Amino acid sequence: MHTRATFAGLLALVAAALLAHGCSDAVTPDRRTHPTPALALGAIHIAGQDLFVPDGFDVNLFADGLDGPRALALGPGGAVFVALSDPGEIIRLVDTDGDGVADAESTVLSGLSYPFGLAFRGDTMYFAEQTAVKRLDPGATTPVTLIPNLPEGAHLTRTIAFGPDNLLYLAIGSSCNVCDDALPRAAVTRYNLDGSNPHTFATGLRNSVGLAFHPTTGELWANNNDRDYLGDDVPPEHLNILRDGRWYGWPQCYLPGQANPEYPGADCSAVEPPALTFQAHSAPLGLAFYTGAMFPAEYVGDAFMTYHGSWNRTVPTGAKVVRVRVVNGQPTAIEDFVTGWQLADGSRWGRPVGLLVMPDGALLVSDDFAGRIWRVSYSLPAEKTGDLDVTTTTTGSDPDPDGYTVAVDGGTGQPIGINSSVRFTGLAAGSHSVVLSGVAGNCSVSGGNTQTVNVPSGGTATVAYSVTCATPPGDLTVTTSTGGSSLDPDGYTVAVDGGAGRAIGINGSVTFTSLAAGSHSVALTDVASNCTVGGSNPRTVTVPSGGTATVSFAVTCTTPPGDLTVTTSTGGSSLDPDGYTVAVDGGAGQAIGINSSVTFTSLAAGSHSVALTDVASNCTVSGSNPRTVTVPSGGTATVSYTVTCTTPPGDLTVTTSTGGSSLDPDGYTVAVDGGAGQAIGINSSVTFSGISAGSHTVALSGVASNCSVSGGNSQTANVPSGGTATVSYSVSCTTPPGDLTVTTSTGGSGGRWRNGPGDRDQQQRHVHQPRGRQPQR
Incomplete structure (x- = not known):
């Protein structure tokens, strides 16, 4: 097996690597200065060189001396399977003692045609060669071909990945820089696990080597090596989120709206935009989401990519591992993670390819240039510590005898006296x-209360607190309790020491805080006139230092009375100058003028009876009298009386006094102003009533001719208003004389007048009788 190869001989591998990996994998012979990493990374000296990683991360060699390791996969038992593309092998590496270094190597398959893609389902290994995708079942030595007859040549990698849909995805690059390739080139094709039912999933992908499914969204991510020969910075490389049926532009377009010059006038409007773009010619290969537990939590869900590095850029770029920050399932930024394989002069001593997150959370990075697999791990750096002394100095009055509590960085507090000190030991150096x-x-x-202090490594920092105390204030709670009727809905106002008042409900409370300890005056105001406050108001209360005093006001309310205004309006004639009397509910009357008003105050709210009396008989009151009126609570009711007066009539008494003889037993007739006469005796009287006040003519008629009226039969009398006038007639009568008429009637002869008894001759005598008397027969 190959482990811990030295750096010697690496240069001999350069030429072979450049030839084997084609246009996207070669290093330009024109070495130029490359800028240092933009992100400040810590240096790890390894294999005679320096790699740069973020603080807390470390790099060690997991395996060395390998022949161009590229794709990596995690197999049964935590073994690492490695595709050695150039020699056509797949090997198995095992870290038997768990020290982060492979100590056992075995060959799984050999004699393959540029194997690259590796993936496991359970204990079954799937792998891709140039022209086929195959499966190696557990315990078998001969693989089963699932997808044959793949196109060969040009971009040689064939990447495979299993989706959450339990289907197999295969990425194949183009055969050229820019050309019209037939499928399945420049595309990702989806198959059943047995290689059946091919379905073109995404097209227009010039060379997508890195494939990975997002662990949360289940979406397929793919990086893409875009075309060459348009300059150092065009077009950018892509990180795509692949969607079924979408076209990503190649060969006609390299971005939405951006046509390749070989296809002038191409319609690029339907190009699916990349999720993120980055430096042209970086040659992204590996892609993996971090799902481990070793790295800081902020890394979980982010992705890593390897940049194999440019081959024809004027200033070389790439040859590093980058971190892709992911927020809500979308890539947002790219930052350097492992750098240093490319030196300042543009030369390289390593080129990363594959990525694998290990069960312990470490990240493996294959390097086909140096023949190595690097292991990136993380551990909390050993802290440098120091001490911190905290002191307190307390002055003033009423200091807190219990002292205080001091805490560092939100940790457990320690008690500290009011004039004391406490030491925190073993604090991490820093702020x-x-x-x-x-x-x-x-x-x-x-x-x-809060101070920031810098604790020096191996030293002691000091924080001093100066505390000043004063007699603490107190609080005052004012409560109101209101009973009775017609309560004031607006409530009241309460003020302390004549200060700004605060509203308080009729059955409420309000607290005045931070009052100086001592005596205070509390006043309850805005109390309705129908309400009374029990006890003194304002009141004096003592507020304790640091405590709460309470003042309670008991308010009793009654329904407020109302007023009643009575007005009189008198018209007509003979108005009564004495006015009238008005009384409410039969109570004591009050005098009121004929055109005046009077107000009865503080009457109970409700219905009342009002009567106007002492109205002269010649005057009448319009409307009802007495009247009923409703007096409102707290208001004034009004009753108006309209009185109309007329001049009152008088009486006329006529008397007769008759003297003499031969009085007329029939009496007389008396009339006023030629009106209907009334019979009156000869010594009698008669009264005419209801005669309008003023002058009247009185006539006495029916007087016998033997009687005479003293002063005449007609008199003028002035009848007073409301009084009686008197007219007296004095009549004198005498016996009237009479006449006698003698008549003779003579007959026969001789004409002899005889006068004597027994004379049969007719005689006529004329005897005078008294006037007015009929002769007796």
Whole structure:
């Protein structure tokens, strides 16, 4: 077996390697200066040279003296299977003692035609030669051909990979730099595990050597070696996420919208864009996702690629292993991981090809130029330590007797006195965060509780905390408890020492924090007028240092009364100058003018009866009287009375006094203003009522002719409003005289007048009777 070969003789391998690996694998003879790695990496001196890796990583030789190792695969029992393409062999390497170095080698197959692709399913090995994909069953010595008649020549690698769909994927490169190749060249083809049912999965891939399925998304990733002869930086190499049926551009295009000059006018709009592009002519070969547990956690899910290195770039590039950062299943950046195989003058002493993540998490890198397999491992570097002294100095009043707690980098805290010190030993050299906690609220730390300190390796750093304390303030909690009716929904305002008030609910609480310890005045304001605060307001309370005082206000509310305004409006004539009286609910009346108002205050809210009295008889009140009115709580109700007055009438009393003789027993008739007469006795009286106030004419008629009325039959009387006028008639009567008419009627002769008793002659006498009397017959 070949192990630990020296660097001597490596130059003899250069020419053979360049011829065997074609255009993408040769090193340009024009060696020029190559810039040093952009990422600061630590140097590992190995095999007489320096390789550069990130801090904490190491490189050792897993195997040496191999004849052009290329593809790697992990077989049963953790054995490493290696495709030696040029000699046509597949070998098996075993690290029997687990020291990271292969100590047993055996040949599995030989006499093969440029074997490259290697993959295992269980204990069954699948491999690809130039012209066929074959399977070697466990215990067998002769492989079974699954896919025959593959095209040979040109790009010789045939890469295989098993997908999560339990199918076999095969990548074959083109036969040229730029040309029209027939499938399955420049494509990835999918097969059943027995080689049947070929399906062209992706096309336009000039030479995709690295294939790997993403461990989470299950998508197939492939790097791609793009064309030559367009300059040092065009076109870029590609990292693609392959999708079924997509075209990735070759030979017509090298990017979406970018046609190769051999195909002017080509439609490149349908080219599937690469997931990432990187330096032209890097010649990416190996591709593997890191799924191990040795490297830092941030590496898990990222990918690694090998750059075999340019062969015709003016300034050589490549010959390194790079890390592909992956975020949410997408490549985002590429950074150097292992460099140094290419020297400053452009010459190379190694060219990485294959990648394999080992069960222990180490990463194997095959090198077909130096005939080696490198092993990259990681271990936490031995820490350089120092000590840290933390001191405290406390001044002021009310210092915390319990002291403080100090912690470094969020670790377990250690107690420290208020004027004391504590030492942390064995801290890693470098920057640390120191936090002082447990500081009482009345104390403040100068410069803040957190300080950053640099602990020197083998030395002691010091952090000093200066703490100043003052008498701690206290809190005051004010509570309100409100009962009764018509509670104020807006709540109240509470203030301390005449300061800014704070709103507080009717049954609520509010806390004033950080008040100076001592006596304070607390006032509850904005209390509705229908509510009263029990006890004193404001009140004096003592706030304890570092504690909480409590003040409780008990408020009792009642439904607030209302007012009632009564107004009068009086019109007409003969208005009552004394005004009226108004009373509520039959209570004591209040005087009110005829055109005035009066207000009854503090009436209970609700329905009330209002009565207007002492209204003169010649006046009437419009509407109901009394009236019902609703007095609102805290408001004013109004009742208006409209009174209309008229001048009141009077009475007229007429009296008669009749004297003399022959009085008229029928009496007389008296009339006012020519109206209907009323009978009145000769010594009597009669009253006319409801006569309008003022002057009236009174006439006495029906007076017998033997009677005379003193002063005349007609008199003028002035009837007072609301009073009685009197008219008196004095009538005097006398016995009236009478007349006698004598009539004679004479007959016969002689004309003799006889006058004597018994005279039968007719006689007529005329006797005067009193006036007004009928003669008796």
